[in-house]
Amino acid sequence: GAGVSQSPSNKVTEKGKDVELRCDPISGHTALYWYRQSLGQGLEFLIYFQGNSAPDKSGLPSDRFSAERTGGSVSTLTIQRTQQEDSAVYLCASSYDGSGQGTEQYFGPGTRLTVT
């Protein structure tokens, strides 16, 4: 079946602009995660959605970052007033059930964000 998809694959934006990154998880997966992969910080957890529960936003680096998940499926990560340090690859992952010990997460190809 189809894997996790993300769009756009590449995004170049000017400092100060807002950007939206989209993630389509695997159908039937109730858990969805956003991570960021950057040269300086490695792979970092950003936010987690599980079904209709309140999301775990503990990894969001600042209040410029927000995310939503509509209808328990598609998710959008929004970065307002982008800064150069936001340049990174943003990865989305989904899993069948986020609460099970050792549940595999399936990753999308990522969106490469460059802030100029």
Next chain:
Amino acid sequence: GDSVTQMEGPVTLSEEAFLTINCTYTATGYPSLFWYVQYPGEGLQLLLKATKADDKGSNKGFEATYRKETTSFHLEKGSVQVSDSAVYFCALGESGGYNKLIFGAGTRLAVHP
């Protein structure tokens, strides 16, 4: 907080050499442990995992054993191939939480013919 430390790369080996990539962790509770791999131009994919102490995860000739006494999950392969060239990430999934992954810095492996 929980953390993962893995050996720095790059690791450069000849084909058929033995591979070890060290990974140690710090965690409260009983996390799950994973190795993910990122091949050139591709996304992250799960290589193997272990969910409790003394479990051995294995896949594609790679193995790793969950050692609680040494808080380690070292990745090994007896005979690497050129096609194993990739970046390898050790990660832990927090216990009792949402399975968010905490990753190590990644180790780049280059295998030459």
